[in-house]
Amino acid sequence: MAKIKEGFKGERLISLPEDLLNTYSKDPLIGNLYVRKIGFFPRVKFHYVQKEEGCDYAMLIYCTEGKGWYKIYGKTYAVEKNQYIIIPPHVPYAFGADDASPWTIYWLHFRGELCRSFLPENPNPKPLLPNEHSRLQDRFRLFEEIYSCFSMGYIKEYMVYSSMCLYMFLASFTQLEQYRHITTPTQKEYPFSSRVIHYMQENIQQNLSLEQLSSYFKYSPSHFSMLFMKETGVSPINYFIRLKVQKACQYIELTNLKLNEIALKLGFEEPAYFSRIFTKVMGISPSEYRKKEA
Secondary structure (H helix, E strand, C coil): CCCCCCCCCEEEEEEEEHHHHHHCCCCHHHCCEEEEEEEEEEECCEEEEECCCCCCEEEEEEEEEEEEEEEEECEEEEEECEEEEEECCCCCCEEEEECCCCCEEEEEEEEEEHHHHHHHHHHHHHECCCCCCCCHHHHHHHHHHHHHHHHHCCCCCHHHHHHHHHHHHHHHCCHHHHHHHHHCCCCCCCHHHHHHHHHHHCCCCCCCCHCCCCCCCCHHHHHHHHHHHHCCCCCCCHHHHHHHHHHHHHHHHHCCCCCCHHHHHHHCCCHHHHHHHHHHHHHCCCCHHHHHHH
16 A cells, blocks of 8 residues: 655645754744644545654644544554644654545644643544634634745744744644633524534534534524524525635635635535536636636
8 A cells, every 4th residue: 555745636835944944943932932844735545654763843733634543652543533633752653544534634843942831741632623612713824824924934034923823823722721712602692693603614624514513503404494594594504605605715815725725625525516616606716716806
C-alpha cells in the first residue's frame, strides 16, 4: 500500500527556511511561540508519517472530516472527526489516515520557549464538537489569518503577527471552556431559528441532512421544519445551502483559494455540483462572480 507524507490533491502548506526561523527566534515576540510549518490536507488517502526519534517541534492536528490514527508512547489512538491531538516534541510517533475514510486535517508545527505550556496532560484525542456554544468558524478564520501572515514570513513583521495569533489559536483548543464563554447563546436569549443558524454555520463544511439537524435539536423532522420555516420563511436545508453559498462568496472575494478548493472546504465533493448550486442561488457562476467581485 502506498504511504504518502505530502503531495495530495487540494493540499495547502507553507514552510520557511530553518536558518530564517532560527534568526527570528532570537526576538522574544517570536521566540516564545512561533509557527514552523502550517497546512491543510483534504481527504488525504494513504497519508502516513513516522518519526522514530521524534522532532524538535510540537504538532497540532485537527481532524474535521473522516478518520485517522496516531501512535505514541507505545499505544495507538483512533482520531475521529471533530477531534484534535497535540504531539509533543522529542517523542517518537507515527500517524496516518484511515484507509476507508481518510481524514481532512488542519495542522501546524510550533516551537518556542512557551511551547510546552500548550501540551496536553495526556495523549488522548480531545473533542471539539460543534454545538450552540461553539466557535468553530472563528477558529477557522484565525487559522487562515495565521496561514496568510506566515506565508508573508520573509517580512519579519508578518512573522511577529502570526506568532501573536498563534497564542489565541492554540488557546482555542487548550482553553476550550474560556474560548466558548465569549458567545454562549441560551434558549431564552435567542430565538429557535438563531440557534439553528448558528449550528449550521458551525457545520458549514459538512453535509447535514434534515434528519441530522432535527435530531440534534430533539425534534421530529416535520416539526423541526415547521418551527424553522415559521421564523424564517425558508426550509432548513434551503437555508443551509444559502449559507454555504454565502461562505463561498467570502472565500472567492477574500482569499486566493481555487474554486475546487472552496468547493471541498464547503463539503461539495464535485466542483461541478458546487458550480450548479452557486449559479442557482447567485444567478452567475463562481468564476463569473470572481471576475466581477475580486
